[in-house]
Amino acid sequence: MITTEQIKIFDEKLRVANTIVLCGHKNPDGDALCSVLALAHLIELNYNKNVVCTYDGNIPDFLDNVPLRKKIRYFERVDDIDAVDVAIVMDYGAIKNIGGPKVFTDKAGFIIEIDHHINNEKIGALCIDDVSAAATTEIVYELMKTADWQYDAFILELLMTGIITDTGHFKFVKNGNVMRVVAELVDGGVNIRRIMDSLENKSRKTVVIESVAAGRAEFFFKNRLAFAYIDSREYRNLDGRGETVLGLLQQIHGVDYVVLLKEQKPGQIGISLRGRFKPVNKIAEALGGGGHEFAAGAVVMDSLENVKALILKMFQEVIK
Numbered sequence: 001m002i003t004t005e006q007i008k009i010f011d012e013k014l015r016v017a018n019t020i021v022l023c024g025h026k027n028p029d030g031d032a033l034c035s036v037l038a039l040a041h042l043i044e045l046n047y048n049k050n051v052v053c054t055y056d057g058n059i060p061d062f063l064d065n066v067p068l069r070k071k072i073r074y075f076e077r078v079d080d081i082d083a084v085d086v087a088i089v090m091d092y093g094a095i096k097n098i099g100g101p102k103v104f105t106d107k108a109g110f111i112i113e114i115d116h117h118i119n120n121e122k123i124g125a126l127c128i129d130d131v132s133a134a135a136t137t138e139i140v141y142e143l144m145k146t147a148d149w150q151y152d153a154f155i156l157e158l159l160m161t162g163i164i165t166d167t168g169h170f171k172f173v174k175n176g177n178v179m180r181v182v183a184e185l186v187d188g189g190v191n192i193r194r195i196m197d198s199l200e201n202k203s204r205k206t207v208v209i210e211s212v213a214a215g216r217a218e219f220f221f222k223n224r225l226a227f228a229y230i231d232s233r234e235y236r237n238l239d240g241r242g243e244t245v246l247g248l249l250q251q252i253h254g255v256d257y258v259v260l261l262k263e264q265k266p267g268q269i270g271i272s273l274r275g276r277f278k279p280v281n282k283i284a285e286a287l288g289g290g291g292h293e294f295a296a297g298a299v300v301m302d303s304l305e306n307v308k309a310l311i312l313k314m315f316q317e318v319i320k
């Protein structure tokens with residue numbers, strides 16, 4: 001529920017702001033990227049102000065086709081602003097996830113956060129948070145409607161893209177509200193199939209590497225856990241999180257858990273966990289990461305072999 005008081009504060013701060021900076025979490029996913037771009041464009045339309053959109057890390061190629069993609073700049077390339085009147089931090093989860101753009105939030109006169117993650121160290125003076133939302137873009141939609149803002153087709157497409165990606169194509173929907181938003185976006189002219197097709201935008205090398213990783217997967221605990229890895233040489237050609245590997249292995253009947261280790265560089269292992277009917281977020285949290293019940297991840301500084309052994313040991317306790 002977004003209150004009129006929250007809208008009032010948002011409006012007061014935005015109306016007098018000269019420099020407005022928006023960012024999501026490091027290595028933006030579809031929801032982080034699209035909530036930033038959608039809100040930036042809403043502010044342009046409704047406040048007639050320029051907004052700086054910035055990020056840290058990498059934005060995967062599959063998001064190349066989202067509307068207004070070129071508006072967001074790598075934080076080190078944002079060298080044309082001094083003071084920051086308002087910083088809006090979106091879909092960030094925890095302060096450590098902001099990365100480079102923290103230089104802007106640190107010097108901001110006022111911070112607004114808009115997020116659907118569970119987070120105990122809130123950074124915003126104004127928090128428009130809703131942990132029941134399936135995506136931050138769902139909250140942006142509610143904000144746009146409650147504030148009675150003008151919008152255009154780009155904004156609707158961005159909001160739908162954030163919802164599609166964060167719900168894993170509607171698989172992780174937690175309640176009906178997000179589907180009511182989806183229905184309104186469709187009635188507003190958004191074409192779901194076109195968005196899903198345009199999200200399939202990977203290089204041939206990426207798809208080949210993902211199929212190789214799925215093909216050499218190993219199975220543990222009476223085939224209930226599928227384990228795959230991508231080494232550091234292959235990782236250079238991976239785009240995104242290896243969703244295809246995870247998706248392929250999750251299709252195997254009897255598989256309850258999928259683990260994908262990505263050697264981002266020697267000694268640094270990205271871990272993606274998926275659960276079929278079984279939650280995996282506790283394991284990700286125990287490894288210093290987090291995420292959603294059935295889709296979570298972490299990064300561990302150790303060798304591929306050691307992280308594999310560690311993960312299998314942790315799952316042993318979950319599975320028995």
Ligand SMILES: [Mn+2]
Pocket residue numbers: 031032091116134135136166
């Ligand atoms: Mn999100």
